[in-house]
Amino acid sequence: MKALRYYNRHDFRLEDVAEPDVGPDDVKIRVKWCGICGSDVHEFLAGPQMIPFDRPHPGTGRMAPIIGGHEFSGEVVDVGERVSRVGVGDRVTVRPTLPCYRCHYCRRGQHIQCVILGTIGASTDGAFAEFVTVPEDTVYELPPDVSFEAGAYVEPLACALHAVRRSGMVQGATAAVIGAGPIGLLTLQAALACGAEKVIVFETLERRREMAERLGACAALNPLDGNPGKEIARLTDGLRADPVFECAGKPAAMLLADQVSGRGATIVEVGVMMETCDFPFLNLFMREKSIIASQGYVDEFPTAIAYLASGRVKCDPEMTTARIALSNIMEEGFHTLAGAHGMEHCKILVTPEG
Ligand SMILES: [Zn+2]
Ligand SMILES: [Zn+2]
Numbered sequence: 001m002k003a004l005r006y007y008n009r010h011d012f013r014l015e016d017v018a019e020p021d022v023g024p025d026d027v028k029i030r031v032k033w034c035g036i037c038g039s040d041v042h043e044f045l046a047g048p049q050m051i052p053f054d055r056p057h058p059g060t061g062r063m064a065p066i067i068g069g070h071e072f073s074g075e076v077v078d079v080g081e082r083v084s085r086v087g088v089g090d091r092v093t094v095r096p097t098l099p100c101y102r103c104h105y106c107r108r109g110q111h112i113q114c115v116i117l118g119t120i121g122a123s124t125d126g127a128f129a130e131f132v133t134v135p136e137d138t139v140y141e142l143p144p145d146v147s148f149e150a151g152a153y154v155e156p157l158a159c160a161l162h163a164v165r166r167s168g169m170v171q172g173a174t175a176a177v178i179g180a181g182p183i184g185l186l187t188l189q190a191a192l193a194c195g196a197e198k199v200i201v202f203e204t205l206e207r208r209r210e211m212a213e214r215l216g217a218c219a220a221l222n223p224l225d226g227n228p229g230k231e232i233a234r235l236t237d238g239l240r241a242d243p244v245f246e247c248a249g250k251p252a253a254m255l256l257a258d259q260v261s262g263r264g265a266t267i268v269e270v271g272v273m274m275e276t277c278d279f280p281f282l283n284l285f286m287r288e289k290s291i292i293a294s295q296g297y298v299d300e301f302p303t304a305i306a307y308l309a310s311g312r313v314k315c316d317p318e319m320t321t322a323r324i325a326l327s328n329i330m331e332e333g334f335h336t337l338a339g340a341h342g343m344e345h346c347k348i349l350v351t352p353e354g
Contacts, residue, residue, distance in 0.1 A: 001352075002015075002016060029077065031131065034072035034152060034350050036337060037156070066126070077131070084136075095138045097117060098124070099112075149315075156347075176200045176240075187270060189314065201213075202222075251277035
């Protein structure tokens with residue numbers, strides 16, 4: 001079968017590989033759609049970070065080359081002998097995390113902090129391929145009203161829901177989201193679905209501000225225009241936002257989060273910030289704010305699927321800016337997203353069909 005294997009930085013190869021074997025607890029899926037994640041692009045430009053490169057992954061025993069792709073949907077084509085909950089023909093999505101279920105953190109329910117956490121599409125083969133084989137416990141059925149395209153958004157939506165849950169947001173809250181890329185737009189919608197009264201989005205790119213307004217933001221502001229702190233104070237009777245979700249992963253965005261958050265607010269770091277940040281901790285102290293982080297998800301997949309099924313969260317076609325074939329994934333996918341106009345895109349979905 002055709003698959004995109006991650007070898008190293010700037011070295012992803014579309015290759016012919018054997019179809020994966022089906023172990024007794026495994027489910028084999030014919031991939032329908034798989035989204036390209038920011039982390040995939042990062043792995044291409046600045047990796048290897050997620051891909052085990054110089055020694056095998058402690059959980060999966062695998063190392064590069066590994067087939068990428070972790071935001072996907074598909075149809076079950078085969079199941080192992082011990083699989084009971086999933087059957088051939090089921091329409092499914094997959095939670096890519098592979099916790100050990102035995103370590104200190106797994107036993108406390110913090111699976112994302114598992115000391116040997118593996119990830120499908122990073123530490124074992126993923127879904128930029130015609131077929132992928134995964135353990136049964138990672139498989140979630142898609143209801144008929146969730147399309148395969150929308151099914152590819154369940155994983156990033158679960159990240160957004162985890163961030164909202166971690167924030168402790170209350171009903172009727174005024175929230176802010178900084179950065180309207182895929183995770184920012186999903187966090188905007190997750191906050192509204194979870195009871196925020198209004199969500200104000202800060203984003204420098206006009207096209208992304210327009211998407212944010214279409215997807216429910218009460219205002220989408222360019223933080224480079226005027227004074228964002230005063231602007232949000234004007235929109236909120238001086239109270240500013242609580243919580244604030246930093247989804248850009250940039251030090252400037254964290255400083256903006258300080259400006260637009262209110263007294264006692266919680267700032268949630270959702271973006272992946274590679275640089276260190278010179279944050280004014282005196283403001284944190286004087287206004288009793290909290291900064292917390294949110295990574296991935298634990299058990300948010302069923303809620304994500306339910307919100308897509310009910311239409312409370314809209315992903316496809318609203319957030320899909322290109323649908324491409326696996327055979328063109330480097331040129332039309334990675335090179336496009338890494339190129340000068342990559343930020344004009346939101347989510348690119350890849351199919352091995354056609
Ligand atoms: Zn992702
Ligand atoms: Zn564990």
